[in-house]
Amino acid sequence: MTLLVAWYWSRGRRPSLSGLFLGVLAISLAVLAVFSHRSDIRVGADVDFDFSRLIENVAPESVLIANTWIGNEYAAGIATVLTSDYHHDYYWGYRYFVTFLIRPIPRQIWPTKYEDMNADWLRHEDSYVMERSIAAVGHPLVNGxxxxxxxxxxxxxxxxxxxxxxxxxxxxxxxxRRHRMRGGIWSVWLIAMLVLSIYLPTQSFSAWLHRLLFMGVVTSLFWRFWIRPRRVVGRREER
Incomplete structure (x- = not known):
């Protein structure tokens, strides 16, 4: 994936929709093939590819708690959606608000921040999610x-x-577009977005956005007050 992104980056053109689809499909199948045979892959081993094992990773027969698939990301995602539908309650941005704006404030400065924001459940989120999941789908989500x-x-x-x-x-x-037309800090932002995009399918949207803001804001400030003035001075000296 890194080589593919670097290749398109050097070409200066966005990949076509069909090319992107085929590329992601090929990479996904390769990852699933390795994942489904990971117990047999080792130095000197003669691995016989079994297509049924790959299919089992894509469409498991069971997601019961006694089955290891309860920890599968797809099963966890579906269970989360079903749990939200079952309880008919959504956060409507409040969880993100507390996570991004309230949580970073040190407890030494604001000891009762969660209680004051009526978000004490964030401190016990694992048990809170477990109770909701058991009531909705009959089993808890595996930690992690x-x-x-x-x-x-x-x-x-x-x-x-x-x-x-x-x-x-x-x-x-x-x-x-800003990277292609302006470059500079926009190229840095695009690189950060692409690098951190692995968090979107593997973790959560908030995990991606949290890291992007941390990297992007700090880098933008550094660029604004340190790199950009030096570039301007350098251009003036060249003239």
Missing amino acids: ASTGSIADVYMEFAWGVVLVFYLLGRAFGLAW
């Missing part, structure tokens, strides 16, 4: 199981997830 960004945003905005990901695509498109 990732739900993916789609389920994460669905839990926040319900079907507003469609709009959020549309805007996300527009943001990537804007970053790409």
